[in-house]
Amino acid sequence: MRFSYVCNDCGTENVTDEVMYTCPGCAKDCDPKEFRKGNLIVRLDERELRELRVKEELSYHDFFPYTVPDRECFPVGTTPIVRPKRLCSSYGLPNLVIKLDSALPSGSFKDRASQLIAAQAIAHGERRIALASTGNAGAAMSCAGAAYDLEIILFVPETAPVNKLMQSVLYGATVVPVKGSYDDAFALSIAYTERFGGINRNTAYNPMTVEGKKSISIELFLQLGRQVPDVIYVPVGDGCIYAGVCKGLLDLHAAGLIVKVPKVVCVQSTRSRAISQAWRTGKPLNVSATTRADSISVGSPANGRMAVRYINQTGGWSTEVTDEEILESQLELTGKAGIFAEPAAACAWAGLRKDAAMLREKFGEEVSVCVLLTGTGFKDMAVFEGRVELPSPIENSVEAVIARFS
Numbered sequence: 001m002r003f004s005y006v007c008n009d010c011g012t013e014n015v016t017d018e019v020m021y022t023c024p025g026c027a028k029d030c031d032p033k034e035f036r037k038g039n040l041i042v043r044l045d046e047r048e049l050r051e052l053r054v055k056e057e058l059s060y061h062d063f064f065p066y067t068v069p070d071r072e073c074f075p076v077g078t079t080p081i082v083r084p085k086r087l088c089s090s091y092g093l094p095n096l097v098i099k100l101d102s103a104l105p106s107g108s109f110k111d112r113a114s115q116l117i118a119a120q121a122i123a124h125g126e127r128r129i130a131l132a133s134t135g136n137a138g139a140a141m142s143c144a145g146a147a148y149d150l151e152i153i154l155f156v157p158e159t160a161p162v163n164k165l166m167q168s169v170l171y172g173a174t175v176v177p178v179k180g181s182y183d184d185a186f187a188l189s190i191a192y193t194e195r196f197g198g199i200n201r202n203t204a205y206n207p208m209t210v211e212g213k214k215s216i217s218i219e220l221f222l223q224l225g226r227q228v229p230d231v232i233y234v235p236v237g238d239g240c241i242y243a244g245v246c247k248g249l250l251d252l253h254a255a256g257l258i259v260k261v262p263k264v265v266c267v268q269s270t271r272s273r274a275i276s277q278a279w280r281t282g283k284p285l286n287v288s289a290t291t292r293a294d295s296i297s298v299g300s301p302a303n304g305r306m307a308v309r310y311i312n313q314t315g316g317w318s319t320e321v322t323d324e325e326i327l328e329s330q331l332e333l334t335g336k337a338g339i340f341a342e343p344a345a346a347c348a349w350a351g352l353r354k355d356a357a358m359l360r361e362k363f364g365e366e367v368s369v370c371v372l373l374t375g376t377g378f379k380d381m382a383v384f385e386g387r388v389e390l391p392s393p394i395e396n397s398v399e400a401v402i403a404r405f406s
Contacts, residue, residue: 002045003065005207008306009037019124021205035274035284035304040207044251053256060218063251065211066119074147076115077219079103084337091356095368097229098349099220102341102376105147106167108295109213109241109374110140114201116212118144121199127151128198132185135164136295136375141201142171153192155185161294161380183300203240204303213244214251220370221252228252228262229368231359233319235347236266237296239275239307241374246310264316266307267351269323272297276318279308292323292383295344295375321350327387329353330377340377348372 005014007023014020020040027038042065052062060077061068082098104111114137121129130153131141138154145152152173156165157180168175178185186202193200203209221228228249236242245264252258268276269291278284289299301307311318321329323343330346332353333339341349348371352359359367394400 001048001063001065004043005040006043008039008041008309013043014040019120019199021200021207033286035278035286035301036204037305039204039303039306041247041306042207042211044254046254049251049255058222060215060222060248063214063218063248064116064119065208066116066123068115068119069122070148074105074111074115074118074144076104076111077215078223079216079219081220081223082337082339084339086336087332090336091353092360092365093356093367093369095229095366096352096371097224097369098337098339098371098373099216100339101216101372101374102345104140106136106140106143107376107379108136108140109216109372110137111143112215112244113137113203113209113212113240114140114144116208117141117199117201117206118148118150120206120208121150122148124199126197126199128153128196129201130155130189130192130196130198131201132156132182132189134160134182134294134297135167136379137201137203138173138175139164139167139171142168142173145173146171151198153189153198155189155192157182157185161382163381164379182298186302202302203238204243204306209240210244210247210303210306213241214248216372217245217248218252221258226257228258229370230363231263231265231367231369233265233267233348233352233369233371235293235296235344235351235372235374236268236275236307237272237298237344238301239303241372242266242275243303243306243310245372246314249314261314264310264314265351265355266311266316266318267348268318268320269293269296269326269347270320271323272299273320274299274301275304275307276320278304279311279318284308291326293326293343293347294380295342296347319351319355321347321354325350325354327383330383333373334377339373341373342375342377342379343383345373345375348374
């Protein structure tokens with residue numbers, strides 16, 4: 001589908017067949033204490049978008065600016081929708097569903113962006129992709145790279161979870177640990193691309209990351225019988241997933257496929273709440289991030305300004321939860337729904353738990369709600385150290401069994 005690039009900040013539109021990352025003017029006008037400027041929104045051709053309204057066999061691929069080749073070699077979607085009977089009853093929300101993007105090939109939502117970045121690279125004849133990541137984005141891009149025979153150069157802070165880094169190593173990526181923060185790794189990955197070429201996949205820096213992530217909204221729409229929920233809960237760190245969810249919904253609305261855009265809720269840890277605070281105060285300031293949910297531990301959100309824009313545009317809001325509430329939610333999901341989510345994903349469920357009474361009061365008990373879970377719990381097993389213990393073994397005898405359960 002034909003498309004152009006529009007600056008999120010100044011509104012300048014650029015029509016080009018070349019790879020474009022940021023607005024040349026706004027990207028230079030940055031205060032180090034504030035969120036970055038100059039991120040680009042991909043604007044699809046309005047006529048082609050409206051034509052999708054009458055297409056019978058619709059797919060999220062129809063909304064992509066690049067054609068994804070050989071889809072079967074890196075199958076992204078359709079991820080399961082769970083209707084958690086016990087949790088629906090506990091919270092008085094009979095129309096509650098959970099979307100399990102932990103079921104994607106690398107175990108996280110980030111596969112959606114990586115699929116489109118791989119398509120972008122192939123379309124432009126590039127075989128090398130560089131990026132920075134704390135784990136999930138790197139694992140996803142490395143997984144796609146293995147499937148499509150692309151060279152992946154991954155810069156990571158040395159403190160990133162070992163399980164996630166090991167994934168990337170096993171997929172064959174060149175992993176470069178950095179003695180510094182995610183922001184340091186981000187800067188080095190851009191320097192690498194400027195020096196050695198290739199495509200840069202950095203979150204929000206490459207606008208196709210948001211475009212790839214919007215696929216979940218279109219997929220959800222199709223799975224629910226061409227309907228969307230009233231409210232969607234999204235775990236938020238850098239704002240790119242949140243922007244992707246909103247962009248997909250807005251594209252559906254522009255195509256005439258939905259009448260009303262759902263409320264999209266930004267859920268953040270109180271220990272990593274830059275976007276939430278910016279939405280509440282109107283001041284896009286960086287913060288110190290120390291949440292245990294590493295995938296959403298972001299002090300300088302790469303897509304913060306766009307996320308705040310979309311919170312307002314969808315009529316959504318921000319909900320903040322403590323790390324303790326996140327970890328409690330992780331255990332509740334496993335024990336009462338059979339869903340094993342990493343802490344960053346469980347943040348979205350913690351937000352729903354906190355808002356449940358308000359949702360019933362504001363929207364009625366029949367309100368339809370979707371909670372997006374973005375990553376599997378196997379990504380970060382270290383989080384259970386000191387919280388969960390394996391039971392001691394019993395003797396190998398019937399008597400020991402009787403004693404254990406008597």
